[in-house]
Amino acid sequence: MRTLNLGILAHVDAGKTSLTERLLYAAGAIDEIGSVDDGNTQTDSLALERQRGITIRSAVVSFAIGDLTVNLIDTPGHPDFIAEVERVLNVLDGAVLVVSAVEGVQAQTRVLMRTLRRLGIPTLLFVNKIDRAGAGHAHVLRGIAERLASSAVAMGSAAGLGTPGARFTSFTAADSAFTTRLADVLSAQDDAFLATCLDDHEALSYRRLRGELAAQTRRALVHPVFFGSATTGAGADALTAGIRELLPAAGGDPGGPVSGTVFKVERGPAGEKIAYVRMYSGTVRTRDRLRLPDDDEAKVTAISVFDRGPHARHDAVAAGQIARVWGLGGIRIGDPVGAERTTDPQRHHFAPPTLETVVVPRRPGDRAALHTALTQLAEQDPLIGLRQDDIRREVSVSLYGEVQKEVIQATLANDFAVDVTFRETTTVCIERPAGTGEAVEFKEHKATNPFLATIGLRVEPAPPGAGATFRLGVELGSMPYAFFKATEESVRETLRQGLHGWQIPDCTVTLTHCGYCPRQSHAHAVFDKSMSSTGGDFRGLAPLVLTDALREAGTRVHEPLHRFRLEAPADTLAAVLSALARHRAVPLTTEARGTAYALEGEIPAVRIHGLEQQLPGLTRGEGVLECAFERYAPVADGTVPSRPRTDHNPLDRKEYLLHVVRRVRG
Structure with missing residues (x-):
C-alpha cells in the first residue's frame, strides 16, 4: 500500500x-x-x-x-x-x-x-x-x-x-x-x-x-x-x-531505524499531550521507549494512525505514515522522534513574527493562570514567542497580525477562562553587529570582577539567516565542560536583547579566554563555594563581557520591510504616490492595466497600518493593497527604536551586579 x-x-x-x-x-x-x-x-x-x-x-x-x-x-x-x-x-x-x-x-x-x-x-x-x-x-x-x-x-x-x-x-x-x-x-x-x-x-x-x-x-x-x-x-x-x-508516494524503510518528526501538538480531554508524528523510517509500536531530544526517553502509551478515513487506534505506525501518539510528555513541535534526520532544514522557511504586544489580564489575580495558558499555547505554536518580563511582571507575545491577536484573546477566554486585553501592537526589529568587538574579564581582578571566572569573547557579524554561532577559541580541556556550557547558554540568552533591546539573530561569538578556580575548601572542611568556581559564575559574568564586546563592535537596528502590491485607479496615482512617500514606501515597478495602475515596492512594516487606513479615501474605495514580509533593512529615518529590557540590564554594570552578585553569592 x-x-x-x-x-x-x-x-x-x-x-x-x-x-x-x-x-x-x-x-x-x-x-x-x-x-x-x-x-x-x-x-x-x-x-x-x-x-x-x-x-x-x-x-x-x-x-x-x-x-x-x-x-x-x-x-x-x-x-x-x-x-x-x-x-x-x-x-x-x-x-x-x-x-x-x-x-x-x-x-x-x-x-x-x-x-x-x-x-x-x-x-x-x-x-x-x-x-x-x-x-x-x-x-x-x-x-x-x-x-x-x-x-x-x-x-x-x-x-x-x-x-x-x-x-x-x-x-x-x-x-x-x-x-x-x-x-x-x-x-x-x-x-x-x-x-x-x-x-x-x-x-x-x-x-x-x-x-x-x-x-x-x-x-x-x-x-x-x-x-x-x-x-x-x-x-x-x-x-x-x-x-x-x-505526485510521489512516501518512501522509507519500515524495518529501518526509527526516525520521525513532530509537526503538531495538541491537548486531549484530560490535558494529556498528543503528538502528531510523520514517520520517515522504522516502525513505532505501543509500549516502545523512544529517544527524545536532550537524551530523554518516553514510553508510547497509544497510537492512532491516519489510514483511509478517520484516524483509528493501531498497535504500530510505520515509515511514510502519520499518527497521533500518546505518552511523549516532554515533546515539542519540531522535535525528532528517534534518529534525527540530517536532511531536515534547521532554519525557518518563513519570516519570524514582526509584531509584538503585551498581554494584560483583566483581573490581576489571573496573572499565574495567564502565564500557564500562554505556555500551553506556545507548545502548540512555538512562534508565539513568549517574552517574560519579571521586572515589570508582564508577558509579551509575538504576532503575525491583528487577527492572530483576536484569536489568542478568544482562545484564552474560551479554553482557559482568562479574559485579557492587549497593549498597542508594536513592530519587532532586530540588531546586527556593525563590526567586530572583543572584551575580557579576569578572575584575578576582584575589584572589578566579583565572579570566580575568566571569560573573553569576540563578536563578529554573520550573514542574514546564518543564526547565532558560539565557537571555542580555547582548548576544550582547559576547564570543565559544564562551564563552557554555562557560558554558551548565557551568551545565547544575552543575544536576545542587544544594545537597543532587540534580538541579535545573526552573529558569531568566540570564546577567546577562560579560567576557573578548581574545587577546594579550607583544611578539614567541606566544599567552599567562595573559593571554587560554579556554573553561576560563568552565567553571571558572560552578559557583562558580551555587552562590552557588543559596545566595541557597535550594533545597528534593522526594521522589517514588506513587499507590497497596490492596485488603484489611474486618476488617483498622484495622490497614491504622495501617500507612499509619506509612509517611506519605495515603489519599484509601475504597470498600467487599463484604467488602473499596479505598483510594487517595499514599505516599512510599521507604516503599513497607516497606509491601509488612508487608502480607501485616496482611491474612492477601489484601491487594493497586498503585503508580505520581504527582508530586514537598517532603520533609515534617523530615529533608532529601542525596546525596554526584561533582564537585569548588563548595560548598567552597577545595577546588574547589585541584583546578580547578591543572587550568585547569596
Whole structure:
C-alpha cells in the first residue's frame, strides 16, 4: 500500500478547505460536503474556526485513491497563521497550491510558492472558483507564469467561466498545441530530454511525454495547472487523477531505524499531550521507549494512525505514515522522534513574527493562570514567542497580525477562562553587529570582577539567516565542560536583547579566554563555594563581557520591510504616490492595466497600518493593497527604536551586579 502525505495551501479565501471537502467526498470518505460558512467541515474542528470561517490550526484527514492512501493536511490560508504552514512543510511528499480564478495570484500565494520551490516540494496548482463572476482563464495562467512559476503547464481548458455550469476538460494526445507546449516546457527543464526532442521530435509518443511530465513534477521542476470549482465539483476528478499520477508516494524503510518528526501538538480531554508524528523510517509500536531530544526517553502509551478515513487506534505506525501518539510528555513541535534526520532544514522557511504586544489580564489575580495558558499555547505554536518580563511582571507575545491577536484573546477566554486585553501592537526589529568587538574579564581582578571566572569573547557579524554561532577559541580541556556550557547558554540568552533591546539573530561569538578556580575548601572542611568556581559564575559574568564586546563592535537596528502590491485607479496615482512617500514606501515597478495602475515596492512594516487606513479615501474605495514580509533593512529615518529590557540590564554594570552578585553569592 502506497502513502502520499499531501498539503493543501492557499491565500486566504481561495477555497482551500472547500477543496479538501470536495476531494474527501469524491473519494467516498464523507457522505456529504461540509460548508465553511455553515461551520461543518471536516478539518475546521475548533469552535473558533467554525465561528470565524477560517482555518487556524492544521488538520489531517485521510482518503484513498485506488491503491494510494492520501493523508491530506489542510493548512491555514491567513498570513497571521503562517506558523502552522511552517511546521507542515517538512512532512509533505507533495502539495496542491490553490489559486482563485477571480483574484488570481495574491501576495500569500507568491510567498507559499517561493517556499515550496525552494524546498523542492512537488506541487500541483488548482485554479478554483471558475464558476464565480469575474473568473478568468488566460490572465490567471499568465499571472501564474509571471509571478509563480514559468514552468507551469495547463492540463486542460475551462469553459463557461463565471456561470454555475463552468467546466474543465482535460487535454489529450489529440490536442497538438498542448503536446507542443508540454514538450517545450519539459525540454527546457532537462537537457537529456531536450537532446531527445532535438534528435526526433516527431517520434515522441504522448505516453513518453506523460511519463516525463510525472518524473519532472516529482522533481519539482514542472508544475501542472488544473482548473475547477470546489463548490460544483468541476475539475475535481482531473485533479484527483493528477494527484495519483504526478505526485510521489512516501518512501522509507519500515524495518529501518526509527526516525520521525513532530509537526503538531495538541491537548486531549484530560490535558494529556498528543503528538502528531510523520514517520520517515522504522516502525513505532505501543509500549516502545523512544529517544527524545536532550537524551530523554518516553514510553508510547497509544497510537492512532491516519489510514483511509478517520484516524483509528493501531498497535504500530510505520515509515511514510502519520499518527497521533500518546505518552511523549516532554515533546515539542519540531522535535525528532528517534534518529534525527540530517536532511531536515534547521532554519525557518518563513519570516519570524514582526509584531509584538503585551498581554494584560483583566483581573490581576489571573496573572499565574495567564502565564500557564500562554505556555500551553506556545507548545502548540512555538512562534508565539513568549517574552517574560519579571521586572515589570508582564508577558509579551509575538504576532503575525491583528487577527492572530483576536484569536489568542478568544482562545484564552474560551479554553482557559482568562479574559485579557492587549497593549498597542508594536513592530519587532532586530540588531546586527556593525563590526567586530572583543572584551575580557579576569578572575584575578576582584575589584572589578566579583565572579570566580575568566571569560573573553569576540563578536563578529554573520550573514542574514546564518543564526547565532558560539565557537571555542580555547582548548576544550582547559576547564570543565559544564562551564563552557554555562557560558554558551548565557551568551545565547544575552543575544536576545542587544544594545537597543532587540534580538541579535545573526552573529558569531568566540570564546577567546577562560579560567576557573578548581574545587577546594579550607583544611578539614567541606566544599567552599567562595573559593571554587560554579556554573553561576560563568552565567553571571558572560552578559557583562558580551555587552562590552557588543559596545566595541557597535550594533545597528534593522526594521522589517514588506513587499507590497497596490492596485488603484489611474486618476488617483498622484495622490497614491504622495501617500507612499509619506509612509517611506519605495515603489519599484509601475504597470498600467487599463484604467488602473499596479505598483510594487517595499514599505516599512510599521507604516503599513497607516497606509491601509488612508487608502480607501485616496482611491474612492477601489484601491487594493497586498503585503508580505520581504527582508530586514537598517532603520533609515534617523530615529533608532529601542525596546525596554526584561533582564537585569548588563548595560548598567552597577545595577546588574547589585541584583546578580547578591543572587550568585547569596
